[in-house]
Amino acid sequence: MPKDLTQIISDLVLDWENPKRIVFGRGQTKNLGSILNSYMQVKSAVIVTDENIEKAGILEKVTSSLNGTGIKTDIFKIPVHEPDMDTANNVANYAHSKGFDAVIGVGGGSAMDMGKLMAMMKTNPGKPLDYCALPPDALSEKVKNRPVPEILIPTTAGTGSEQSNALVFIENGYKTWITSNKLYATLALVDPENTFTTPxxxxxxxxxxxxxxxxxxxxxxxxxxxxxxxxxxxxxxxxxxxxxxxxxxxxxxxxxxxxxxxxxxxxxxxxxxxxxxxxxxxxxxxxxxxxxxxxxxxxxxxxxxxxxxxxxxxxxxxxxxxxxxxxxxxxxxxxxxxxxxxxxxxxxxxxxxxxxxxxxxxxxxxxxxxxxxxxxxxxxxxxxxxxxxxxxxxxxxxxxxxxxxxxxxxxxxxxxxxx
The missing domain is CATH 1.20.1090.10 (Dehydroquinate synthase-like - alpha domain)
Structure with a gap:
């Protein structure tokens, strides 16, 4: 039988982590550059997003907010569908071959998850599948090195990826995932205005x-x-x-x-x-x-x-x-x-x-x-x-x-x- 509240409290032991910083509010995207300059030292960042985000004008809002900050940016676009192993491997290859010291994930759960993966693979060798929750050690910690700083900006309201310690993609017809407390965002910026164009x-x-x-x-x-x-x-x-x-x-x-x-x-x-x-x-x-x-x-x-x-x-x-x-x-x-x-x-x-x-x-x-x-x-x-x-x-x-x-x-x- 389930425990009652008294039993739950009596037995309670809690230990959890969160993103380092969370900014919530309409119009906060325009403050991204000033937040980054005051909060962390970033010289170059790759923005992980997709074509729909660019068409909606949200990518331009993000890049404009970085004008005058001295932060060099490159754009990595993922396909407009839930990420699969091909997408994950392309992200890893980019991370291992390019120079950047931060990642900005802009989009729905897919873009933010691939942003996390980009940040993680920059500091960890091998392939994404090496770090997935798969038998026989599905529940073990596999991410050894802390990712480069992650800035996550959602454009949908629901996935919660900007808050979570996991990323998901499809492998062999099923969703698999990588989870680690090292994957928490350095900054989660939730601007409801970025969801207004969501179909x-x-x-x-x-x-x-x-x-x-x-x-x-x-x-x-x-x-x-x-x-x-x-x-x-x-x-x-x-x-x-x-x-x-x-x-x-x-x-x-x-x-x-x-x-x-x-x-x-x-x-x-x-x-x-x-x-x-x-x-x-x-x-x-x-x-x-x-x-x-x-x-x-x-x-x-x-x-x-x-x-x-x-x-x-x-x-x-x-x-x-x-x-x-x-x-x-x-x-x-x-x-x-x-x-x-x-x-x-x-x-x-x-x-x-x-x-x-x-x-x-x-x-x-x-x-x-x-x-x-x-x-x-x-x-x-x-x-x-x-x-x-x-x-x-x-x-x-x-x-x-x-x-x-x-x-x-x-x-x-x-x-x-x-x-």
Whole structure:
């Protein structure tokens, strides 16, 4: 049975790190140059970004802010898709062959992750795969040398990469990652204005990614009061402001609130007791997303009702707190935990509907059900241990409950006739 709060506090031992400096606020991109000059000595930097960021005018804002600083810059553009091994190897080759003393990652999670990789590979030999979380030592520290300084500037609200100690790319059809406390940003600059040009589909995908970081952090068996409060407030921000951001990209209040929620979620996901977050949600979504050609955040959103439902017998009290935060209806105080979970799942499905996401995986992919179900044995026998699910996910996986879960996800157990 799950521990109650008294047991959690009595047993609590915490040790965590964060980015060295976090700057949040509208219009802060223009201050990048002065911040760097006052905070660190940088002579040359490579800016890791992509073509869409340049077209949106955000890259020009970054380079203009560096005018007069004496910082020489080069641009490294990655392809406009989730990074794969080819992209990761190209980043490593560039890092090993060029001269620079800092990296500025500008973009969504992909550009920031490849910015981290660029900074790491500048000071570490070999290939990216040498440092990945792979068996038999998936959980060991592999990054030996501290990267050159990393400056991370998000242009979407959801991935939280600017706050995290990990980077992700696709290898052999599945997402793999490198994680180390050495990967934390030297400076995370979160300017909500940089998200105003994010298209609706990317807005909803990244927003659901933020919601997943937050809610899965509360599902974690190792959750505790340090992160719980941040999670509940962050969930409310996504719930209230994601539909507004999706429907009107120029809604300043909504965009700013969603950027704040993303920052909160990014902080949560890198905490060692959340670890990624290491629950069934990210374990499966980072598996089937690449296989089914579903964007990461969208895959995470599709998983959310099932993460809560699958673990419902272990997480009732904390999910009830989330429900009350989303809608302070005094009747909810008298609900059983199971009643509260049912209503919370309904609200998550309503959020998916509000941003035009059908909760059934089969309606979000052109790939076959057989490809989806081919993952079951891999998840059961290997992938769950890469995420250390036995330590973090409250409910243990079996062949039967995992097969039933896959069926529910594919068919959309919580799909209504309105979709």
């Amino acid at each position: 609706p589909n990317a807005t909803r995908s990244s927003g659901m990614d933020a919601m997943s970081h937050l809610l899965e952090g509360l599902v974690s068996s190792l959750h505790n009061p340090v992160s719980d409060g941040t999670i509940i407030e962050g969930v409310k921000l996504v719930y209230d402001y994601l539909p507004r951001s999706y429907n009107n990209g120029n809604d300043v209040e909504a965009r700013t609130a969603l950027s704040l929620a993303s920052t909160m979620g990014g902080w949560v996901l890198s905490l060692p007791w959340i670890n990624g977050p290491a629950t069934i949600g990210h374990c499966l979504s980072e598996g089937f997303g690449p296989k089914l050609n579903i964007p990461h955040g969208l895959a995470c959103g599709l998983m959310l009702p099932h993460v809560i439902d699958f673990n419902r017998n272990f997480i009732g009290e904390r999910m009830k707190k989330v429900l009350i935060a989303l809608e302070p209806n005094e009747d909810y105080f008298y609900f059983t935990t199971q009643e509260a979970i049912d209503v919370l799942i309904k609200k998550i499905v309503e959020l998916l509907k509000a941003v035009e996401i059908n909760p059934a995986v089969k309606y979000n992919t052109k790939e076959s059900k057989d490809i989806f179900f081919s993952m079951i044995d891999y998840v059961l026998n290997e992938r769950q241990y890469l995420y250390n699910l036995p330590a973090y996910n409250p409910r243990r996986l079996t062949k039967d409950n995992l097969t039933n879960l896959f069926e529910d996800i594919w068919e959309g157990k919580f799909t209504t006739n309105e979709f």
